[in-house]
Amino acid sequence: MPTLTIRTALTGLVLSLLMGTAASAKSHDIELKLRIAAPPPGPRVVALTFDACSGAIDQRILKELVDNHIPATLFVTHRWLKRNATAMAVVMAHPELFQVENHGDQHVPAITDIPSLYGVKTAGSLEAVQREVDGGALAVQQATGKPPRWFRGATAVYSRDALDSIRAAGYSIAGFSLNADMGASLPAATVAKRIAAAKSGDVIIAHINQPGHPAGLGVVEGIQRLVAAGTVFVKLDDVQTQASN
Incomplete structure (x- = not known):
């Protein structure tokens, strides 16, 4: 041949x-999309959301948010909270900027029908999903004094039964419309370009727990470019949102 x-x-x-x-x-x-419903005309309106899965805090991103008074919604796991008390103290010192929500107990995907996704072992049962959600919720409430209203699972992908179960427990599911860093795996220049290209109404996902990755520099640059363009930043609880599959 x-x-x-x-x-x-x-x-x-x-x-x-x-x-x-x-x-x-x-x-x-199912990977849910989430957008700000009917953003007003005028300057772009975007919601920055950050996952803190495990590991440390990316001070580059946290400092950018605090120094420039940029609101954001943080999704934190119990694993991350146990190791980052100093970072959480900074977050709690700025309640006007940060909304803290539930990213789960041990960063286990809320999936029951396949054994793993992206190399991560899934929950495997609704009982395990419930433990993941409840453990994360308790940790967030203990850290902030408030019960979380939103949930974003590890990998942000769900089996249908898990999704229905989490919603039945009263949670809004935090999807996104713009994946800025693909799990903090992208080069800085690519991340900056993605964020800078955000459209009004976008819910942006990035990671704030990988200080050793170049992606964090791209997050900072992308935010700076949005600021320079007059973008309005909001937390998820500040706006009406619209979810879709």
């Missing part, structure tokens, strides 16, 4: 495998 034909066949096989894997994941899991 000629070399070109072999390469074509191999390429087709790889694409078929990748598409099959993606289709399987999509048939099981």
